[in-house]
Amino acid sequence: MKQLLAFVQKEFYHVFRDRKTLLMLFGVPIAQIVLFGFTLTNEIKNANIVVSDYAHDNVSEEIIRKIEASRYFHVVHSNMSHNQIEAAFRTGNIKMAVIFPANFTSDLSHLNKAQIQVIADASDPNTATTLTTYLKSIISDYQVQMAQLNNTPYQINSEVRMLYNPELLGAPNFVPGVMALVLMLICAMMTSISIVKEKELGTMEILLVSPIKPFLLIVAKVIPYLIVSIINLITILLLSVFLLHLEIKGSLILLFAESILFIISSLALGLLISVRAQSQMAAMMTSQMSLMLPTMLLTGFMFPIENMPWPMQALSNIIPSRYYYTIVKAVMLEGLGITAIWKETLILAFITFVLVVINLRSFKTRLA
Amino acid sequence: MRTLRFLLQKEFKQILRSKSIIFSIVIGPIIQLILMPLAANYEVKNIYVAFVDHDHSSYSQKLIQKVYSSIYFKASPYAASYADATKLIEQNKADIIVEIPHGFEDDLVREGKDKLYLAVNAINGTKAGVGSGYLGAIIADFNQDIRLQWAQPGRFSEAATIDLVTNNWYNPFLNYFLFMVPGLMVSLLTGIGAFSASLNIVKEKEIGTIEQINVTPIRKVHFILGKLIPYWFLGMVVFTIGMLVSRLIYGIIPLGSIPMLYAFLAVYLITLLGAGLLISTYSDTQQQAVSVAFFFVLIFNFISGIFTPIDSMPEWAKWLAFLSPISHFAQVMRMVVIKGSGFQDIMPHLIAVAALGVVLNTWAVINYRKTT
Numbered sequence: 001m002k003q004l005l006a007f008v009q010k011e012f013y014h015v016f017r018d019r020k021t022l023l024m025l026f027g028v029p030i031a032q033i034v035l036f037g038f039t040l041t042n043e044i045k046n047a048n049i050v051v052s053d054y055a056h057d058n059v060s061e062e063i064i065r066k067i068e069a070s071r072y073f074h075v076v077h078s079n080m081s082h083n084q085i086e087a088a089f090r091t092g093n094i095k096m097a098v099i100f101p102a103n104f105t106s107d108l109s110h111l112n113k114a115q116i117q118v119i120a121d122a123s124d125p126n127t128a129t130t131l132t133t134y135l136k137s138i139i140s141d142y143q144v145q146m147a148q149l150n151n152t153p154y155q156i157n158s159e160v161r162m163l164y165n166p167e168l169l170g171a172p173n174f175v176p177g178v179m180a181l182v183l184m185l186i187c188a189m190m191t192s193i194s195i196v197k198e199k200e201l202g203t204m205e206i207l208l209v210s211p212i213k214p215f216l217l218i219v220a221k222v223i224p225y226l227i228v229s230i231i232n233l234i235t236i237l238l239l240s241v242f243l244l245h246l247e248i249k250g251s252l253i254l255l256f257a258e259s260i261l262f263i264i265s266s267l268a269l270g271l272l273i274s275v276r277a278q279s280q281m282a283a284m285m286t287s288q289m290s291l292m293l294p295t296m297l298l299t300g301f302m303f304p305i306e307n308m309p310w311p312m313q314a315l316s317n318i319i320p321s322r323y324y325y326t327i328v329k330a331v332m333l334e335g336l337g338i339t340a341i342w343k344e345t346l347i348l349a350f351i352t353f354v355l356v357v358i359n360l361r362s363f364k365t366r367l368a
Numbered sequence: 369m370r371t372l373r374f375l376l377q378k379e380f381k382q383i384l385r386s387k388s389i390i391f392s393i394v395i396g397p398i399i400q401l402i403l404m405p406l407a408a409n410y411e412v413k414n415i416y417v418a419f420v421d422h423d424h425s426s427y428s429q430k431l432i433q434k435v436y437s438s439i440y441f442k443a444s445p446y447a448a449s450y451a452d453a454t455k456l457i458e459q460n461k462a463d464i465i466v467e468i469p470h471g472f473e474d475d476l477v478r479e480g481k482d483k484l485y486l487a488v489n490a491i492n493g494t495k496a497g498v499g500s501g502y503l504g505a506i507i508a509d510f511n512q513d514i515r516l517q518w519a520q521p522g523r524f525s526e527a528a529t530i531d532l533v534t535n536n537w538y539n540p541f542l543n544y545f546l547f548m549v550p551g552l553m554v555s556l557l558t559g560i561g562a563f564s565a566s567l568n569i570v571k572e573k574e575i576g577t578i579e580q581i582n583v584t585p586i587r588k589v590h591f592i593l594g595k596l597i598p599y600w601f602l603g604m605v606v607f608t609i610g611m612l613v614s615r616l617i618y619g620i621i622p623l624g625s626i627p628m629l630y631a632f633l634a635v636y637l638i639t640l641l642g643a644g645l646l647i648s649t650y651s652d653t654q655q656q657a658v659s660v661a662f663f664f665v666l667i668f669n670f671i672s673g674i675f676t677p678i679d680s681m682p683e684w685a686k687w688l689a690f691l692s693p694i695s696h697f698a699q700v701m702r703m704v705v706i707k708g709s710g711f712q713d714i715m716p717h718l719i720a721v722a723a724l725g726v727v728l729n730t731w732a733v734i735n736y737r738k739t740t
Contacts, residue, residue, distance in 0.1 A: 020651060024659030028666065035670055039685040047679050063530075089537065090709040092699060095679070108530065115531045122536035123706035124547050127677055130494075132534055133501040139530050140508050155481040156511045160500050162490035163457065173492045193655050201574070278388075280654045281567050285392035288559070293400060297407040302675065304495070306414040308407050326460070333491055340458055 003212045007220035014194065015224045025190065029182045029232045030239065036174035037244040044130050045071055049096040050088065052079045055104035063116075063142055067098070072134045089121045096120045096131050164333055175240045176328035177301025180321040182236065183229050183259065184266045184295050189287040191225050191270035196283040199274075222267050229263045249335030255328065258341075261348055262324040268355035269320075275362050295321045323348040371586055375594030379568075383598055393564065397556045397606055401613045405548045408675070412498040418444035418453045418462035425473035427514070434510050435466070440502050457489045464488050464499055476514065538707050545618045550701040551674040553610040558640060558669065558694050560606060562661050565599040565644035570657040573648075588736060596641045603637040604630075623708030632700055632718060639693045639725030645732040668692040673699065696721045 016022065051067065053060050068075045080088065080097065088094040099117040101107075108114035118135060120128035147155060164172065195218075198204040207217055233256070240246040248255070269291060277283035296302055298316035305316050316322050323344040330336040330344075338345070383389055417435055421428045435441050444462035447453035456462035467485040469475075475482040484507065490496035512529070539546050572578040581591060607630075614620040622629065644661065651657040671681070671688050672695035678686060689695040696717040703709035 018653070018656060020656040021659045024663050027663055031663065031667055032670075035667060035685075039671060039676075039681040044677055045680040047677075086537075090703065090707050091713045092703055092707075092709075113529050113531065115533050118532050118534045120534060120536050121707075122539040122542055123702060124677070125536075125539055125542035125544055126547070128536055128539075129542060130498060132532070133498055133505075136505055136532055137501050139532060140504065143508075143530060156476065156484060156507055156514075157481065158484045158486050158504060158507055160486040160488060160504075162488050162496055162500075164489060164491050189658075190655075193658065197653070197655060280658070281392075281564075281571070282388040284563070284567075284654075284658050285388065285396065289392070289396055289399070293404070297404060303407050304412075304414070304492075312403070312407055329491060330458070334458060336458055 004216045004220055007212055007217060008223050011194075011220055011224045015228065021190075025186060025228050026232065026235070028185065029178070029236050032178045032182060033175070033236055033239045033243070036178050037240070044127055044134075046074045047072060047095045047127065047131055048074050048076060048093055049098060049131070050076050050078060050080055050085065050094050052097065052099045053077070054079065054102040055100040057105040059105040059108060060100040063100075063139065066138050066142060067135070070134065070138060072131065085119060089123075094121065095124075095127055096135075098135065172246060172333050174301060175236070175244065175246060176325050176332060177299055179233065179236055179259070179328055180262070180299055180301070180324050181292075181295055182232055183263055183324075184269075184291060184321055185287075186232060187225055187229055187263055187266035188270035188273065188291050189284065190228075191222060191267055192273040192277065192283045192287055193280050194225075195221055195271070195274035196277050196280050200279055218271065222271070225270075226263060226267065229266075230260070233259050233263075246333070248332050250331035251337065254338060255331050258324065258327045258331065258345065258348075261345070261352060262320060265320045265348065265352035265355055268352065268359050271359050272355065272362070275359075294319050298322060299325045301325055318351070320348055320351050323351075372590045372593055375586065375590060376597055379594055379598040383602070389564065393560055393602055393606060394609065397560065398609060398613055400556055401549070401552060401610055402617060404552050405545050405618065408544075408548045408552065412495050412502075413440050415441050415464060415495065415499040415502070416444045416456075416462045417441045417464045417466060417503070418447045418456050420447050420450050420453050420465060420467045422470040423468045423472040427473040427476065428468045431468070431507070431510050435503065435506055438502070438506060440499070453487075457487075462489070463495065464503060466503070546620055546706055547702065549614045549618050549620055550705045551698050553607070553614065554694060554698045554701055555669055555672070555674050556610065557603060557606055558697075559665060561599065561603050561637060561640040562644045562647070562665050563658065564602070565595065565641050566648040566651070566657045566661055567654055568599070569595055569645065569648035570651050570654050573651075574653050588733070592645065592733060592736065596638075596645065599641055599644075600634075600637050603640070604633065607633055620705065622705040624704035624710065628711060628714070629701070629704055632697065632704075632714065632721075635718065635722050635725060636693060636697045639721050639728060642725055642728035642732055643693075646728055646735065649732055649735040649737075668694045671695065690720070691724070693721050693724050 015025070049067075051064055053064060064075070067073050076094070085094070085097045088097075097119040099119070101115065101117065104114050104116075116139070118132060120132055122128040144155075144157070195204075198207060208214065210217075212220075237248065237255075241248060270287070273283055273286050273290070277286055294315070298305065298308075298312065298319045299321045300316070305313055305322075308316070327341045327344050327348070330341050334340075419428075419432050419435075421432065436443050444453075444456050447456055447462075447465070450465065450467055453462060453465040453467075457465065465485075465487040467487070469483065469485070472482050472484075486500060486503065488496045488500050536542060569578075572581065586594075611622075611626075643664070647657055647660050647664075651660060667688075670676075671678075671685055672692055673689060674694070678689050678695065681689065700709075700714045700717050703713060
């Protein structure tokens with residue numbers, strides 16, 4: 001026990017002496033929360049669009065006022081030709097052009113039908129469809145309003161309630177993802193690098209011939225990162241409560257317990273990499289390729305898993321962070337208890353168990 | 369000049385000998401470029417809708433059928449009550465609940481109006497916004513069908529409609545790969561460039577071989593050039609591989625000029641390697657270099673507009689994006705590949721990247737010391 005403590009102390013010195021690495025250990029979570037909380041949203045706001053109003057009548061102007069009032073659009077008025085629109089698209093400043101043809105209102109009142117032309121820069125399909133959808137709902141709102149004024153029969157009105165996140169912020173979706181990403185990164189990548197470093201510098205030999213048991217040696221390596229991860233977890237939670245005003249709805253103890261389970265699985269992954277890798281560069285590249293990337297892609301917080309082709313969906317089933325993400329979302333944002341997430345918890349525990357067993361196995365062979 | 373040639377020979381030998389570097393520089397990007405675009409699809413579809421039908425009328429059935437026949441919506445398990453449906457949302461089996469009130473059809477026919485209640489799981493804000501938008505459009509369409517069915521066939525009883533005629537330029541089929549692949553190429557290239565160059569120099573420091581170089585008559589400039597040129601070439605190779613992968617697998621043919629892309633890349637790589645060099649001058653161990661590089665690459669990657677639109681970001685983040693070479697290159701790639709933008713259009717980005725390159729490289733050279 002005393003030996004272990006001495007080794008843990010040594011590892012702590014390593015970690016805390018190195019200021020620049022600390023920037024990574026504690027800076028990344030903070031930077032990520034701030035970034036994800038304030039900048040990263042798939043929602044499209046203030047998109048520059050051109051409105052060419054050839055009609056200049058009261059209906060077109062009223063619709064344009066509605067478009068201007070929406071926070072999604074930033075309207076530039078100018079009657080552009082198709083060539084001018086294309087030139088504007090090519091510089092990338094304009095996302096969409098909305099064109100009201102001449103005699104818009106007279107068509108509407110005489111033919112009962114009028115058209116608005118929309119040209120979207122679909123080089124970004126997501127922005128194009130989202131902006132078109134927003135525009136459609138503005139127009140249909142306008143029509144509903146008109147219909148109510150004219151007392152049109154057979155109206156269906158929908159009353160929409162947004163649950164859990166009424167302002168449709170990006171943060172609630174991202175915070176659990178960031179938690180998974182950060183914990184995974186710090187535990188797995190930094191642990192593997194710090195072990196491989198000893199190999200690369202040759203100090204591993206010295207450690208292995210010291211009287212401490214090899215198993216405890218690894219435990220000592222892992223403990224500082226476990227503690228750093230827990231500190232990070234607390235930082236992330238504090239930041240999301242006080243900076244992003246996200247309420248933690250569920251049980252804090254459950255959240256911590258699940259997090260520690262996930263941290264252990266990540267540490268085990270890091271150890272696994274360190275057994276294979278021979279140089280720090282290789283360890284880093286492996287963690288990036290086999291941990292970072294799958295965590296970002298297959299966890300579901302950046303890209304919806306259900307859109308992916310089936311092999312990737314299948315692959316996502318063995319990614320621990322996917323379960324952790326679901327758990328955090330359920331506990332933190334929806335306030336659910338263990339009854340709602342026992343399945344995910346069991347799977348996560350099973351993955352962790354398998355990883356730890358593999359580690360113990362491969363560890364023995366290395367000592368021989 | 370001769371010194372530089374020998375240094376280059378040494379570096380190329382070291383790089384080509386190391387299997388892990390070759391793997392991470394050549395095979396890694398190919399795998400990533402094949403996998404990532406498949407996953408990086410924000411398109412909102414597969415929205416699960418649960419209907420709580422208290423009416424059980426022909427209208428409510430028609431509405432349900434109409435919604436489920438759309439490609440965007442999928443059926444959730446049956447829910448008998450609103451509470452049941454809420455459970456489905458908690459279990460992630462439903463994204464939207466539509467409650468059809470009792471007497472929906474009767475009210476609609478007799479009183480001329482009725483309400484539908486929609487509850488949306490809004491944790492994923494985008495999915496909620498777009499999903500309820502789609503659903504609203506379908507309901508409006510359904511409404512129009514009913515109106516046409518009941519209204520007198522006279523001109524004035526019919527409600528006036530405004531049609532949106534949408535044209536999607538450059539990408540009429542809204543092919544997501546066309547958008548993501550050029551952006552991801554930039555992201556991959558940046559990761560490799562920034563890390564490998566800085567790690568390489570720091571490795572010499574950590575292992576101690578840099579001392580040997582420091583006591584030789586090799587000049588500071590030669591040493592730095594000797595480190596940067598090989599990675600500059602590697603960057604070119606990785607980019608070429610990326611272009612080939614996107615051509616062969618995704619069928620993406622740049623609309624604009626390819627030589628212009630390479631010219632921009634040449635400048636971009638100098639800037640990027642300058643950043644890597646700068647990091648290496650500030651680090652003593654590889655772990656440090658990785659940490660610092662990681663910190664910045666992560667921030668600049670996410671803020672670059674590759675994954676989320678820059679327009680939606682707050683002002684300070686836009687400034688940060690402006691200062692990041694990644695966002696300029698990503699924009700240029702997309703502009704040239706998808707829209708065929710010309711030199712005039714990419715000029716501002718080229719100037720910005722070149723200026724950043726001058727600053728970063730000068731800073732790094734000044735900061736580099738032969739003595740420790």
